[in-house]
Amino acid sequence: MAGVAIARALNMGLRKALEADSKVIIMGEDVGKLGGVFRVTDGLQKDFGEDRVMDTPLAESGIIGTAVGLAMRGYRPVCEIQFDGFVFPAYDQIVNQLAKLHYRSQGLVKMPVVVRIPFGGGIGAVEHHSESPEALFAHVAGLKVVACSNAADAYTMIQQAVASDDPVVFFEPKRRYWERAEFDPSASLAEAVPLHSARVVRPGRDVTVLAYGPTVKTALDAAKVAADEGHELEVVDVRSLSPVDWDTICDSVRRTGRCVTVHEAQVFLGVGAELAARVTEKCFYSLEAPVLRVGGFATPYPPSRMEEHFLPDLDRVLEAVDRSLAY
Amino acid sequence: MAGVAIARALNMGLRKALEADSKVIIMGEDVGKLGGVFRVTDGLQKDFGEDRVMDTPLAESGIIGTAVGLAMRGYRPVCEIQFDGFVFPAYDQIVNQLAKLHYRSQGLVKMPVVVRIPFGGGIGAVEHHSESPEALFAHVAGLKVVACSNAADAYTMIQQAVASDDPVVFFEPKRRYWERAEFDPSASLAEAVPLHSARVVRPGRDVTVLAYGPTVKTALDAAKVAADEGHELEVVDVRSLSPVDWDTICDSVRRTGRCVTVHEAQVFLGVGAELAARVTEKCFYSLEAPVLRVGGFATPYPPSRMEEHFLPDLDRVLEAVDRSLAY
Amino acid sequence: MVAVSSMDIATGADFVQLLTPEGQRRENPNYPLEITPEEVRGLYRDLALVRRFDVEATALQRQGELGIWAQLLGQEAAQIGSGRALAPGDMVFPTYREHGVAWCRGIPPEKLLELFRGVNFGGWDPRQHNFALYTIVIGAQTLHATGYAMGMQRDGAEDAVIVYFGDGASSEGDVNEAFIFAASYNAPVVFFLQNNQWAISVPEERQSRIPLYRRAHGFGFPGVRVDGNDVLACLAVTRKALQHARDGQGPFLIEAFTYRMGAHTTSDDPTRYRLASELETWKLRDPIERVKAYLSRGGFADSSFFDAVEAEGDELAARVRAACLSMPEPEPTDIFEQVYAGGSPLVDEDRAAFERYLAGFADDSLAEAGDR
Amino acid sequence: MVAVSSMDIATGADFVQLLTPEGQRRENPNYPLEITPEEVRGLYRDLALVRRFDVEATALQRQGELGIWAQLLGQEAAQIGSGRALAPGDMVFPTYREHGVAWCRGIPPEKLLELFRGVNFGGWDPRQHNFALYTIVIGAQTLHATGYAMGMQRDGAEDAVIVYFGDGASSEGDVNEAFIFAASYNAPVVFFLQNNQWAISVPEERQSRIPLYRRAHGFGFPGVRVDGNDVLACLAVTRKALQHARDGQGPFLIEAFTYRMGAHTTSDDPTRYRLASELETWKLRDPIERVKAYLSRGGFADSSFFDAVEAEGDELAARVRAACLSMPEPEPTDIFEQVYAGGSPLVDEDRAAFERYLAGFADDSLAEAGDR
Numbered sequence A, B: 001m002a003g004v005a006i007a008r009a010l011n012m013g014l015r016k017a018l019e020a021d022s023k024v025i026i027m028g029e030d031v032g033k034l035g036g037v038f039r040v041t042d043g044l045q046k047d048f049g050e051d052r053v054m055d056t057p058l059a060e061s062g063i064i065g066t067a068v069g070l071a072m073r074g075y076r077p078v079c080e081i082q083f084d085g086f087v088f089p090a091y092d093q094i095v096n097q098l099a100k101l102h103y104r105s106q107g108l109v110k111m112p113v114v115v116r117i118p119f120g121g122g123i124g125a126v127e128h129h130s131e132s133p134e135a136l137f138a139h140v141a142g143l144k145v146v147a148c149s150n151a152a153d154a155y156t157m158i159q160q161a162v163a164s165d166d167p168v169v170f171f172e173p174k175r176r177y178w179e180r181a182e183f184d185p186s187a188s189l190a191e192a193v194p195l196h197s198a199r200v201v202r203p204g205r206d207v208t209v210l211a212y213g214p215t216v217k218t219a220l221d222a223a224k225v226a227a228d229e230g231h232e233l234e235v236v237d238v239r240s241l242s243p244v245d246w247d248t249i250c251d252s253v254r255r256t257g258r259c260v261t262v263h264e265a266q267v268f269l270g271v272g273a274e275l276a277a278r279v280t281e282k283c284f285y286s287l288e289a290p291v292l293r294v295g296g297f298a299t300p301y302p303p304s305r306m307e308e309h310f311l312p313d314l315d316r317v318l319e320a321v322d323r324s325l326a327y
Numbered sequence C, D: 001m002v003a004v005s006s007m008d009i010a011t012g013a014d015f016v017q018l019l020t021p022e023g024q025r026r027e028n029p030n031y032p033l034e035i036t037p038e039e040v041r042g043l044y045r046d047l048a049l050v051r052r053f054d055v056e057a058t059a060l061q062r063q064g065e066l067g068i069w070a071q072l073l074g075q076e077a078a079q080i081g082s083g084r085a086l087a088p089g090d091m092v093f094p095t096y097r098e099h100g101v102a103w104c105r106g107i108p109p110e111k112l113l114e115l116f117r118g119v120n121f122g123g124w125d126p127r128q129h130n131f132a133l134y135t136i137v138i139g140a141q142t143l144h145a146t147g148y149a150m151g152m153q154r155d156g157a158e159d160a161v162i163v164y165f166g167d168g169a170s171s172e173g174d175v176n177e178a179f180i181f182a183a184s185y186n187a188p189v190v191f192f193l194q195n196n197q198w199a200i201s202v203p204e205e206r207q208s209r210i211p212l213y214r215r216a217h218g219f220g221f222p223g224v225r226v227d228g229n230d231v232l233a234c235l236a237v238t239r240k241a242l243q244h245a246r247d248g249q250g251p252f253l254i255e256a257f258t259y260r261m262g263a264h265t266t267s268d269d270p271t272r273y274r275l276a277s278e279l280e281t282w283k284l285r286d287p288i289e290r291v292k293a294y295l296s297r298g299g300f301a302d303s304s305f306f307d308a309v310e311a312e313g314d315e316l317a318a319r320v321r322a323a324c325l326s327m328p329e330p331e332p333t334d335i336f337e338q339v340y341a342g343g344s345p346l347v348d349e350d351r352a353a354f355e356r357y358l359a360g361f362a363d364d365s366l367a368e369a370g371d372r
């Protein structure tokens, strides 16, 4: 079908999920009549009713905490957190309850809950609207964490996340919501690549670039420019941040011998730290250079007039690639 | 002076801080008459009064949120979180407010707040009482994060943390609270090693072992055994998890060419990931082996009857050391 | 400041009591209670047995068989009264102290020891008993209860949810958000607050300067205070609250005013923060004595009955002790079980490495004859 | 369910109003107000100027000069009435919409644009104006306000704190914990809830099924509802609440019942979730028109006065616009400023690397004549 924007693809995927299972419900702030501030739930309340697409009181802990109770009752809540910076009031319910209940109950209590979080910067927003907290969830055992980077994946991955019997924190690349791509919405979910697999989105022999969410496009843009300069970058969309698909990643790094990671979150203890540490451990003898990490600085997200400098861009990726090649 | 337990050393340090500055106040659950469940604030309310050593309502977000307000008014609150697993209700106030206010106010608003957290397992407790959430704070720009491992440091570091004009998350090695050490409480704070420095606690030439908090003792015990087997481990107490003292650490790794990290938190995206990634980047040509990481498993903290297997012990450290030496 | 002493309140007017500390029946027009001597004897038995069980568990902890134990001593009436008001389809969300309610839900008492011994996080199937796992993070379960009740609404079920929490818990944001969601969606949930007047060492006055049952009025639903040491009052009020929820009238808050006669847990030392005299006063309001007095004075039970219950208690205690001592140890590799419903390669990798590591010892001990 | 329609309440009895929508003075024995025509003219001027400023800021956003703007349209009386009740020593904790209160605290309006333009997170010194930075995380500031008030208590200060929040915010755990801490410590803080009936697209009924001012009663302190479009009532009630706090009587909740006449922010589209007719009804209760009617009818002001204020507004708007357009851009390296009071090698390292990186371009552009 013709080009579809990521936000719209998510909307289509959620609609499919609501149709597929009457236990699926959507809850959050402004997800009803407004359709969410990014319109990801546009029209869903109208078609599925207020019991299944529910505006909640303004309380994130309440949203996740009641979703946990609904899941105990057999429902499959999909919770929307309006912006990345506002997930923290719900952090306790996510970390201590949602993530641990299956383990604590020795598997008797399932937690098929999806927590949707638009993340990352670049939209000129005010503070708390441009955060990248993914590492704060990926470090928590019991959660699964994924990030989509394009419309086709958005459409498929959101359905896979809703179908998962484990809690999934689902990160959506805010500043790419309007990027369009073509895909076949009738393709069967069963034949789609598994939710927790990475994917090589551009092959290349010189340097492996690991990215996810909004920085996948950045990496692809960088690869184009690098190609003109005679360097073939292999871009891997990590897609699943917990668990990570090490086979796909290490297979690439063993071929290129060089690796650069790219995300918006601050480098210090960001997902890139785990990628670097484990890739080094698994591919030690293949590495020509240390894994280099490109990401946000060790500062809070700055006022929007400075964000273009904070966000890893094509040039910062290429600069790291050059440093890697210089080893 | 004669051997003092860590819990007692912290109590002495807090008393000194209360004496040194009338703006210092202690707040938390059961810190008053009870003196805290670990008696770290024992006797302080009696001597400094209820306005300076304050039992709070049972609400962690309220504790940190009001501490932020008290700091705006010029106070220096020291907040006790009763157990590691109970800090999460306060996570939003810590991450979005406490950590960011100095930056957001362009330096006009200081946040001299200490958040004390007894952390780690090994005391046979029920769930949520044995967590190691340090990475979840070290990844947050605007916070400083430290962990003490012995009574002498506990006494000094808590005073340095209270004296810091930045928010400090202060991790205390729960299961080592009763370990004793001798130190001179009259030594001047000015001459103490800086709060954010690491320290070589046992020199050795073969492998650098990086540890902090409760695992420093584990590492030292391992070093003794390794010595019998002819391997000289250099044990570095990382002490400051944000910022990290890379000079001390890299100086050691460049000499040994091998590095093993040890903490109780799960390895995946634990502090060891950043230590491994950056040490590899900074010492690439000196490394004979990849940095190996010993830590908790990728599971929630298990029921206490299994915790001895979950916690990195002497043997798991030695096993990693052997693997490192095998490269 | 408007601090209210607990005592005033407990004797105040806005306080439901159907059985006085002396064992006198009182009528309350709002909470009529038809109850046969036989039923009261049943309640007495419940009260006596859970207390006996609690005493045994405490002893087991002292003897090192449990890591810690949270005693219910003094709160038997609040738990049995409310627990016996429940219908089978109702769902219960407890804290870590609701041993009496667990008893009413048919959970074998020895199962309650497993969490405290540290072999698992709860030895029962929440679905089988409609009794959730104990929740230790204060207040968190009130939101789960509210969400579960919202699910019942969607299912058109005729059941209700009851959630237990304490005076200290009432200060947590989660509990107040639960009140808001429950009121907003008119969810069929009964909030059962056991005000035992202490949150470890912190007195209830630190949490609220007015009686806690009034908290509900500010959120737009009913709240009443009941004598938490009066099993009949707790039964009658909880029945009414559950009916209120079933009838689609939404949430209801019950504050059971009681007293924690023991330590917070076996790790606690109350002498550091409260006077022994306080305990003495409350012994006079003992939840079990007043039922015994009522049964004896009314000629509804004689010593043979009380002796029989005592004997039954000792048997129960012996059975629980035996079960505790013979409780199987978990396998080290149980650590890796059920982290995810769908599994995870990350967990599998750790498990494999750990198994290799354990195997390594086996070899060592053969080879080096275990010289490390 | 007991849902209450806003309209009923706004016209109900438990509602303080001193100036009707038609501009008639009303007396309320509990809130006597002595006020001179001169003072009312001053209030009119405040109301008119902040509205004019708000209109200009909205226009600047439309023209791309601001990333976003949160309009106060319709809430002028709530903000000016409460803002003018403050003493210099009182401390204010705003949300992101309190432009009118900022005006009363002497903050140059153009300073308010800096956050929304994205050059910083707030262009004023909180200490100099006793006006904290805007807080965007809903409800978080209520705890800061309570803590600050606890500090005032310790200092023996005779000031009070006022904290602003919305109807949606009332559902956040933090706000309820702030009520609890404030009541527990009897802190001198006034909670000023602007109920503009909407949390973006969510109506107030979703947050509470009873009037929000009653929330305070459940926590043990006074709560009153005032006509938020009546500047005189907001002034009188806030004065009384602040005095209550100063007198050591602790917290006080004011619910200013008003209406958000504009969109939530310039990014919002209210037509998706509310009827235009609602807006029409509320235009009849406009907070400025009624003051104008009162002044005119009473002969306290003539057209020359109103014209002068309008002219002053246009000057203000022009000044604000000019200031916005000439606002200096931040330096890229400002990103690294003031992360810590004590500095951090981690930040320094990133800063150094970034400066090398920028320098690299300079070289490039010389060398490769900028061919990337």
Ligand SMILES: Cc1ncc(C[n+]2csc(CCOP(=O)(O)OP(=O)(O)O)c2C)c(N)n1
Binding pocket: B029, B058, B060, B082, B086, B089, C095, C097, C136, C137, C138, C165, C166, C167, C168, C169, C170, C196, C198, C199, C200, C260, C264
């Ligand atoms: C979020 C959280 N904070 C702190 C604790 C530690 N803690 C355990 S019980 C308790 C007191 C609870 O008091 P209350 O709610 O009155 O229940 P009670 O124990 O008296 O039945 C505290 C502070 C916890 N378990 N969870």
Ligand SMILES: Cc1ncc(C[n+]2csc(CCOP(=O)(O)OP(=O)(O)O)c2C)c(N)n1
Binding pocket: A029, A058, A060, A082, A086, A089, D097, D136, D137, D138, D165, D166, D167, D168, D169, D170, D196, D198, D199, D200, D260, D264
């Ligand atoms: C914790 C948090 N959650 C969500 C948001 C997104 N958000 C911004 S304003 C708003 C609605 C606030 O409504 P209300 O409290 O009534 O204040 P108003 O905007 O009406 O003045 C929401 C949900 C936020 N800023 N913070």
Ligand SMILES: [Mg+2]
Binding pocket: C166, C167, C168, C194, C195, C196, C197, C198, C199, C200
């Ligand atoms: Mg209690």
Ligand SMILES: [Mg+2]
Binding pocket: D166, D167, D168, D194, D195, D196, D197, D198, D199, D200
């Ligand atoms: Mg509002």
